[in-house]
């Protein structure tokens with residue numbers, strides 16, 4: 001069932017990142033205690049990566065070896081390209097903590113197993129999700145989301161086929177309005193399998209999108225409005241991003 005969004009406002013981006021870090025550790029540790037393992041979907045962007053840097057410094061009682069790690073979207077570039085969300089995540093965190101490599105599920109790069117066939121790479125990620133979820137997208141414990149000023153989340157941009165997708169759980173995007181143009185992204189039906197969906201949003205330029213997302217605008221206009229966790233939807237905002245609420 002979709003819950004009402006919770007809104008948490010902090011003085012600055014450092015404050016929201018630290019609050020999200022602490023709550024993420026608590027949520028994942030609780031899932032590991034209850035089920036033996038936990039799962040998280042990572043996001044790119046400055047706040048998403050700052051959260052990973054913070055986790056490297058303090059991950060409390062989190063058992064890194066019992067954590068499944070996914071990505072909500074990826075720039076379809078070469079594996080070594082600094083634009084790649086996964087590369088940034090390895091640099092900030094994953095190269096420095098004892099994750100189980102078999103539990104880290106990256107989207108393919110443009111020089112990987114599928115070469116430049118972005119549709120095959122997107123299909124392969126859907127297969128990975130179905131394998132891990134026994135035939136359905138896993139019910140992720142936490143799906144983290146950054147957000148652009150026009151309300152995009154993952155690589156779901158306003159008024160695009162990707163944000164309107166209702167069947168496929170992973171799609172390719174070949175003309176992203178924000179570079180790089182080629183991306184792979186989870187769709188809203190996949191995001192919305194998550195127990196918790198948490199937005200990490202800072203800056204006054206995001207205020208209108210945050211207000212639209214929180215008040216339940218049309219997701220074609222504001223893709224952020226279409227993402228909901230089954231147990232919680234939390235907006236971690238700084239004062240600038242909260243200024244239009």
Ligand SMILES: O=C(O)[C@H](O)[C@@H](O)[C@H](O)[C@H](O)COP(=O)(O)O
Pocket residue numbers: 043044045046047048146147148149153154155178179180200201202
């Ligand atoms: O290429 C992209 O699409 C961006 O990386 C984007 O998805 C990012 O996550 C958000 O724009 C939030 O970014 P900030 O956290 O830096 O505001």
